[in-house]
Amino acid sequence: MFILKKYISETLLKRAVFFTIILFFVSLHAAAAFGQILPTEYQVYYKGNHLGNVSDAKAVDKAITDKVKQAKKEYPSFSFAFHKEVSLRPETVLIPDTEDKKVIKQLKELPIEAKSYAIEVDGKKVVFLPEKKEAAETIEALKYQYLTDEEREAIEKGKTESKTKIKEISFSQEVGIEKSEVKPSQIMDSKKALEKLNKGSKEEKIYKVKQEEKLAAVASENGIDTKKLVALNPALEQKTKLEEGQSVIVEEEKPFVDVVINKEIIENRTIPSAKKVIPNSNLPKGKIHIKQEGKSGEKEIHTVVSIENGVEIKKNVKSQEIVSEPVATIVEKGTKIIPSHGTGSFEWPAVDGLITSKLGYRWGKLHKGIDIAGPSDPAIKASDNGVVIFAGMSNGYGNKVIIDHQNGFQTLYGHLDSISVKEGDIVPSGSKIGIMGSTGHSTGVHLHFEIRQNGKLKNPLNYIHR
Structure with missing residues (x-):
């Protein structure tokens, strides 16, 4: 069992x-x-975000294609990645839940982005360019924009004999290139990108008001209008009187990145020749003789300079080297007094007195010298060493004396009351030659005094010393 x-x-x-x-x-x-007869719906995603479900994948593809085609028509040189940004995931369901029109409308309204290469400053995308090559060229232009053509050529050709040696060019912030998708309108060419990098952004700073400076002047000094200045400083009004030293908020443009250049400048400078004057008792006083011609020297200076955004911020002399020593000019100056030879230095020809008339036109006629009147003593003196070449009456001059100073100069003394010298006399400077008077064409007691150099009339006031 x-x-x-x-x-x-x-x-x-x-x-x-x-x-x-x-x-x-x-x-x-x-x-x-049974699955072969169940409907399929498509989940539509844009950059990972679910837009909704559709029943017609072809409609989605057409919407994408049309959008890219339109963008290409407007921006033919750009590339677009809209196809990759939109994805479809098919799913078999018992009861479909789709919203084709809504999803297609959303796709049409989405911003289309173009492929670009962003220049980043400290990780922040600042400008966008269509190609990586253009982005690299923009960075290079940014780096070398403050160099001269000669300095650029020296770097490119590796010249070592250049007078300016670039030691280092660097950025104050980290600069790099990254792939990026942005609106086509944000993409620019290299020139505009460089301008934007240099222009930077506006930052607030404190400005100290100068003495008697008005609001409009402060605005003009800082490149903003008065309304903007008041907006930055609500406590101010256009008619408010500013005080010296008062703090005012203003704006300044600061580049996104600072370009720092360290360079060594080699320059040759002239060392001026010194001048030595030595007395020579064998030369007549007033004469000079160049014993040794001078010659400038030369020195080579190595200077280290730091430049930020084209402005010199630091300068240090690294070394100096004498290339050639200067040679001094040696001048011998005569000290020997020879009564018949002038010294070139003219003394006041009277004892005190005042100038009553100067060189120039007077009463329609040229007055050839100066008139001196009112002395404390009527004696007339030789203005410099020389030889008397005329002593006597001379029409309008009355009693007249002419002294030849044997150096190209002659002096004339007119309207004398009496003459104390004769032709051929050697007269030292300061020696008496006559008495002040009013002979000839004269309106009163005075001395008429003239100076000539190589026969040409000179203004005595440029030569005489009191």
């Missing part, structure tokens, strides 16, 4: 397993067959 029960149990177990296996394969086949 036990054996019979065991047999029945095993038989039933085997049949159960068999029917389970058959049922599994039948269900699997049915599900596969």
